[in-house]
Amino acid sequence: MHWLGQHIARREFLKHLRNLGIASALPTFSHSLLAEPNETDAIHNRAPLTPNAFYLLPLGSIKPQGWLLRQLQIQATGLTGHLDETWADVGPNSGWLGGTGESWERGPYYLDGLVPLAYLLDDAKLKAKAQRYIDWVLTHQQSNGMIGPASNDDWWPRIVILKVLTQYAELTKDPRVIPLMDRYFRYQLTALPQRPLRDWGKFRWQDEALSVLWLYNRTGEPYLMDLAKLLHQQGHDWEAQYADFKYTQRITPEYIKLNEDGGLKDLALSTHGVNNGQAIKTGAIWSEVSGSDADRKAVLQMISELDKYHGLPNGMFSCDEHFAGLDPTQGSELCTVVEYMFSLEQALAVTGDASLGDKLERLAYNALPGTLTDDMWAHQYNQEPNQVECSLHHKPWTTDGPESNLFGLEPNFGCCTANYHQGWPKFANSLWMTSGSGDGLVAAAYAPCEVSTVIAGVPVHLVEETEYPFRGSVNLTVHPEKAAKFPLHLRIPAWAADATIHVNGQAQPAPQAGSFAIVDRTWKAGDRIEIVFPMQPRTSRWFNNSVAIERGPLVFSYGIGEDWVKLRDRGMTADWQIYPTTAWNYALTLDTESPEKHVTVEESPIGAHPFARKETSVSLKVKARRATEWRADDGATNPLPQSPVAVTTPEETITLIPYAAAKLRITAFPLAKSET
CATH class of the missing domain: 2.60.40 (Immunoglobulin-like)
Structure with a gap:
């Protein structure tokens, strides 16, 4: 036990030097001397961190079964399992493999989903794909402790690769990870005062704080608490933003001066959807350090403000790609969906608040599969709850381009192509x-x-x-x-x-x-x-007093007839437009006080593709009338008429299917005025 006494003595020595302000200048000690943590059970917070309500189980503890296993297998045989074979940004020339290609966020983003998926499925081929990147990162640390491609020194992509490394370490116990992270964090602690967080890293600091606390709970090194506090000090104050939330309207490019500084002004980044999705967990994560109950409660405050001013029936808030208001024709970026889910998973563990589980399921069972093709070979950048066409139009986006709701390889922008892979695997690991x-x-x-x-x-x-x-x-x-x-x-x-x-x-x-x-x-x-859980149909109210129909955690939509038109081939996949082939402008004739009396539920076996339209496992029959004055313009619906609306067309029975099954859909309906 001689090494243990040396380690404790050194820890006291470090504490003394830290008080003098010079501890960060010390060389890294050998973590090979540290006892391996017992990770058959969850790792709990070390003092002085505040204990969590719950703790996530070590990765590998949960094995998906049934329809969830099939969903992950579909992902593995789809774009996730082959992205490096068909998309150069994560291909053999990636900067994260030592090449001269893309060297910023896309390699780490891809690994953030590929690693947990590979190990959930125990898939040797996917593990080997991931291992190439991991090995390069672990064997190419610079002498000063920096990690990643030398072609940029941006803190932001390192924040993502750190999340990857923590997952990989839990899954494999690879002894190289902790020493590398220790050297990097020591380097960063010395570098941040002269080269502080900026743009994306400044607004996403809480994701690095997760990795810092992960390492602290395994090594107990005091300097890591100093680093967490420095990240908090330099990062954007999300709690203050939501304590006095000013972004209550649809954001315009002019308002945020989008054309200045590449869209990286603080105002643009404060209203950016993905940043806000990642920020949801900020108060919860910081409360582990601060011990403040107010910090823990901040997650509910943030969700409340987002739902009040930008909430949509699929559980998301509008962000295409900045805040866009309550109209269900507005969209949400796929990156935001998966980052919001991850934030909820982390915040639920810290706070123990059951409502976060409700919100997580709403996203996982509606918004996530709703923006992916059934075979997961294509995805949208933006999805809309009321989505009547997916085509090359400029409407209705706040700051995005005309390819935003196409299904394809990288519609509008490739960040989601790299990042969406984490959604299903991390959800499975958080059950x-x-x-x-x-x-x-x-x-x-x-x-x-x-x-x-x-x-x-x-x-x-x-x-x-x-x-x-x-x-x-x-x-x-x-x-x-x-x-x-x-x-x-x-x-x-x-x-x-x-x-x-x-x-x-x-x-x-x-x-x-x-x-x-x-x-x-x-x-x-x-x-x-x-x-x-009794699953009686129920209603919820949305923009202009519109109505959505829900059953359990599923939201239901009217599935518009779909004509898929290939726009272009994209290597192993393709880009698609979808045009409507049926009418869609229905107003429901429904008694919202007792919807279960007016909605007929039909169940069928769950198919091989759980969320596919052709294999719909549950559907609802409801009465409706055509609201002929409600129309579309330039591929997007005109604003929902204020309910109730006067309609004189004949009553029909229409079928609603799960939101994710309908790629063209109406989810928020006007309510027809009663004839009595």
Whole structure:
């Protein structure tokens, strides 16, 4: 144990020198002397960090099953699994492979989804693709500690590759990662005072703070707390922005002076969708350092402001690519969808707030698959809840171009081509967490999977069988290695007012919607828990008093007839326009007080492509009338008429399908004025 005494003595020496302001000048110590952390269970926050409500399980603890496994397999056989073969930006000449090609964010973005997908599927081919990049990063650290291509020194792409390395380290225990991160962070601590965060890095500092705290929880090095505080000091003050939220209207290029400084003025970056999606987690992450309850609550304040002024029925806020108001014809950038999901996953772990799980599922089961083709070989840059055409038009975008809602390889801009891959894998890795004390399991979101972890010192294997979100029944089977007493925290969505829980057939106390129900008992191998979430159709109100129809976490849309027209071939994929072949301008004749009496639910088996239109597993029949004066102009609907609207056309029965299944759709409907 001689090395341990040396390490403690050095730590005290570092503390003394840090007080003198010179600790950062010290050479890096050898992390090969550090004991390997036991990562069969979640790593908890070290003092002086504030404990979290929950902790994410180590990567590899959750294995997707059922329809979720199929969805990840589709992603692997689609563009994610082949992007490096057909897109030069992450191809063999990438700067992140030592080449002279793209050397900024796109390589790290791609890895941020490729790495977790490869290991979730245990796919040797995908692992090998990722390993080439990882090995280059790990073997080409500069002598001063800098990582990544030498052709740029921007802090921002390093923030992304650090997220990649933390995932890779959890999955592989590669001993090279922690020393590399330590050298880089020491270098950055000395460099930031002279070369502070700027533009993207300044507005996305919280994502690096995650990696800094990840390393601190494994090494306990005090300088990392200094670095976290410096990032906070130099980064944009997101909490202040939302404490007095001024961006309540549709943003115009003129307002943010988009043509000046390449669109990198602080005003433009403050209103940029992806920046705000990443920022959602800021207060929660910073609260781990500050210990402030106000910081933890900031996530709910931010979501509330976004929903109030820019909220859309698919769970997103409008950002095409800056804030765009409440009209459901406005779009949301795909990068924002996956970054918002990641923010919610992290914030839910820190705060334990059940509403964040509701929001996460709404995005995962609607907005994410809604902007991808069923085979995941093409995607949109922007999606719209009311999307009647995907074509080369300038409307309705605030600051984007005419290719924004095409399906293709890199419509409008290639950032989403590189970045969207993280959405499904990180969601799968966030389904279950441990409670803050480490003695319980937490169902954060629902999907078919298996979990293997250690609870209160006992290895536990849990199987979740479900067709959620298409069905309302969730069945859990617990297999502890030996009888063990621990609580299960089961998230009850806010919409599930009459949910029931049974353990081995015995009814449990009625759970409260919008909270975590706790079932605390001594578990034995084979114990079964059945959760039933009643999925009655319900309505929600949106722009101009319009109505959306929901069932469980799914939002439903009228699927307009689609004519897919190839615009151009793009290597292994293609760019597509979609034109409508049927009418779409319907007003619902619905009693919103009791929609379940006026909506007929039809269920079918879940197909090989879970969100495909041709394999729709659930649909709704509703009554509607054509609102003939509501029309489209230049490929986008005119503003929704204020409900209720007077219509005299005959009543029809129309079919609504899950939002993601309808690539042309109406999601927010005007409500027809009652004839009585």
